[in-house]
Amino acid sequence: MSDKLSDDEAAGAPVKPTLKTIAELSGLAVPTVSRALNDAPDIGVRTKKLVREIADRIGYVPNRAGLRLRTGRTQVISLVISTEHEIMNHTARMISSIAGGLRGSQFHLNVTPYFPDEDPMKPVRYIVANRLADAVILNQTQPEDPRVAYLLEQGFPFATHGRTVWCDRHAYFDFDNEAYGRLAAERLIARGRRHITLLAPPLDQAYAQHMIAGATAAAEEVGAQLTVIEEASTNSPHEQIIDVITAHVRANRDTDGIVSSSASGAMAAVAALEAEGLRLGEDMDVCGKESLPILTLFRPQMIAIEEKVWEAGDFLARAAMQAILHPAKPPLQGLDIPTR
Template identity: 35%
Template sequence: MPASRPNLRTIAEHLGLSVTTVSRALKDGPEVKPGTVAKVKAAAEQIGYQPDARGVMLRTGKTMQVCSILYSPEVGDYGDPGFLAQVESLAQGLEADRYSLVVLAQTSNKDPLEPVIRVHTQRMADAVVFSRTTSQDSRAKYCLQHDFPFVSFGRTELLTPHAFVDHDDEQAAYDAVKRLIADGHRKIGMIDPPENLTFFGYRKQGARRAMTEAGLDPESLIWMRSDVSVRAARDATTALFRTQRDATAIVCASQMTMIGALEALMELNMDTIRDGIGVVGFGGMPFRMLSKQKLAYYYQPQRHVGEVLARHLHDLMVGVPAQELQTLLPYRRIDDLAAFREGEDF
């Protein structure tokens, strides 16, 4: 017969304490001496004690779970693996608060609001994380209206402040286009996601500002809408260089679109060095080139994004005002991608 699961009484009998003292110690109760708290927690870890989730929910109303909603097309065969690194670091960051992370998939044909409503109304989690934000994001509005804790990976233009983590896409796009112009490029293609996503607007502002400052017509930028996938970016790049013979550079919104652009150049028998094609990408995973190509890569580790998301969730749920939990992360430009292979700390 299997051994019974360790509980509060198990720890109490092991240490010769009352169940009440053990319970208060595990909650860092101020009425328990620090030495006793440390002794109880050490015993709990040694014995393998885990709070019963159903009991915790009955007593506190908390599920002790956070739900991260994943847009499933971005992690499919042609999706973005950076999300998985973000999920891992987010889960690790929540462990200190004894929270577990659950991931809920959102398919491309599903209303983005639907999974948020389901998590909230079915009490699947105490807070939610979502990405692909829009300026008037319906999910953010819903959470604000129902006082449901959330941290968005991306900004909105809502008047009510809310917690978020985002990349500084405006500054990075500005820097990318400015440097391409300095290298002599004048006809620049921009592969970007659907324009209703907030970060597209920031990228557009940055790119147009660089063109204007250089005395060039910002309308000459070639905007190509593309899903964040290798396949879509490959098709967009192929169309660009077949129809715009004077195009000499392309700026890709993500690591996956960068790979798609490179695949298209190979199929078109074009080379970044020989033909002087400028290729710029953005991403959150180390990007290793197997062939010699001239690329620029704007890098912000998704593991770091997950860590910041976890800190914001913790602070939000202990009462820190949302307007104090708004983080804009800068990208780091990398011109020599071989550095990733050399083990440099990024």
């Protein structure tokens, strides 16, 4: 392999690196370089690493317009994500983990946001109709999600963060929210709590129904009472959560435990309880789900259960790539089951 650059490059002339440039520097054939950059399975790991290192060093950027004409692919995977506040608390971590899962592959991540007052079908239709990506990743799935139905009908590669009624037919990664609901209720019950309130995700979401089912089952087994908040969700503004929890506790003085589907919702609940003069760990216990170890730093008395958002993003990246490159294979499916 030669590390010498051309005379024009040495002189500082604006020469755009090409596959031929990489081939000359690596001592490989141009087709081999091309296949290495496209992560072809018949190219060895060391060869791929060498080619990518040279490509990065010389600033090689593939001609995506030409690539699309030749292959029909964009080498883009689009994460379609809502801008709702609670979802946005996970956004940076999810983007980072998906990007990490794509690192070293031929694919790049594009983020397509949509606002709560917009039709969530709009960005998905736009991507598919204009072939702006090779696959999409969705979150906040509903049991009969119209986006999933549309993508299945179109035969367009995708993966979801969450399950649907058609999840046997598509790639997904999900946190087992039914197990979380059960475990959270059991942790509160173990502390002697028998009048538990659940601050859930939006009730039309599949994972909200899973969480309610798990918490309800745990409460029924010991004769405890479970109440689901309907006036707010963990996607609501914190001020609304505080107001709703405050009103609920005032109207239901026997409430002694709260389960939240998010860390921020749990912290808002604690703020409401403390403003009412209730003592955490004595008068009331609160359990929350977190992707970062923050709840017990905020209040040591809190019960925290981990959700592995990093693992989810990495898995979804691999699931989306398989859906593109190996559509005949069974879809990748994963489940994060929380433990004590």
